[in-house]
Amino acid sequence: MDNTFSSYKIEDRSLIAFIKREIHNLALQLGFSPHRAAETDIIVAELTSNLIKYADGGELLYRGTQMQGRNEIEIFCLDNGVGIDNVVKIMSDGYSTSNTLGHGLGSIKRLSNDFQIYSMKGWGTVQYVKICEKADMDIIPNPAGFNYSALSVNYPGENVCGDGYYIKQSANGFKIFVGDGLGHGVNAHEAVQLGIKAFQRSTAEDSIEILRDIHEGVKKSRGLVATVACVDYKSQNWNICGIGNINTRIFRGLENKTYSPYNGILGLNIPRTINSTIVPYLKHQIIVMHSDGLRTRWNLNDMTSIIKQSPHVIASSLYKDNMRGTDDATVLVGKIT
Known part of the structure; x- marks a missing residue:
């Protein structure tokens, strides 16, 4: 499978449904169950909607990989928005800056196999998500050293x-x-x-x-x-x-x-x-x-x-x-x- 990432610039909501469908179909092609593909949909929806709501747009990169008998989807979500003051606080379920239920980043972390986020005030935010075909799969570490x-x-x-x-x-x-x-x-x-x-x-x-x-x-x-x-x-x-x-x-x-x-x-x-x-x-x-x-x-x-x-x-x-x-x-x- 090609190891390059597909890239989409997201400036408004018009592309979100298309990107969700593309990644959903990729998940099914990789052998994800319908339930796991639906969980992938939730992750993509949270990432893309946050780009519009809080950063006035950004870029989403994704690819599917098949390694050592494991099927995975990797996603990078990048923006040049205002950044996040307190990443730990905003990761908690129930925390919201927009009068919503506040399940955003917490749900991404809970549904993915690996979730990493880095942000600086005035610089923006980068997020990395790995979604394995099974929710309980452990991440295979790189070789020692x-x-x-x-x-x-x-x-x-x-x-x-x-x-x-x-x-x-x-x-x-x-x-x-x-x-x-x-x-x-x-x-x-x-x-x-x-x-x-x-x-x-x-x-x-x-x-x-x-x-x-x-x-x-x-x-x-x-x-x-x-x-x-x-x-x-x-x-x-x-x-x-x-x-x-x-x-x-x-x-x-x-x-x-x-x-x-x-x-x-x-x-x-x-x-x-x-x-x-x-x-x-x-x-x-x-x-x-x-x-x-x-x-x-x-x-x-x-x-x-x-x-x-x-x-x-x-x-x-x-x-x-x-x-x-x-x-x-x-x-x-x-x-x-």
Whole structure:
């Protein structure tokens, strides 16, 4: 199943019924029972109506996933409204700011398998919801030591995404690929998917050699840009290298550093001499990798306590504030725990 998110800008109530029907049908396609699909309807209704009532609109992103025999729907709800002063208080059933029954956020939390919310006064709010096919399903944790989230969205009007990402796990460490096919649409999608397949096939341990394998594997496509970040548990180091404009940063507390890629296009032309960057792999680091569908002038430290939040919240907050809307967009956030 495609791992990109469908995106809808919600500015008035005219789209709400359509979005509810789309997600309801997706739930049934994924094997949700009619009762669970109805509970999903309630969650979507609360999220979308709150966007209209309290934020004058916003954006809803959703996708269905099938992983390890489990069927799930993930939803991000983003707005630039006035924000929430006291998230804990407003989460309580019975609390209302509009003389209603006050079951909104409390019902979303109760009916979903995972619900996360982050808000700042004057900045807006991001919400993340995961709905499993069964209400009592536990959330499968990411592999020990690395918790991540990724968000990919098509260029407006396109049916496929020219960006892509993939993570390979092993007993010795893990490897991250983030790529962006040139342009957008079907040909860009083909290029990045060939890049992912070459990344999956590569047996190299060094990011440079992996990029060379990708370069050879995508020569029949229009080409792509990509960065590969590898972690080796034995050496306790990151090994990072990129060709083209994938932005890569590592944060730890107030410290952060951007790792500059080389000029070039995988599949067409890459430098003869390439060096990777070796960085210590440390607890509490946050790695952010994103395509040029997002602006690069951002700093996590500008958002209050954001580094304490989950990768879902961090990724969606960066997307909300920095989405250009002129290309496909992908942002991947990983936390070392």
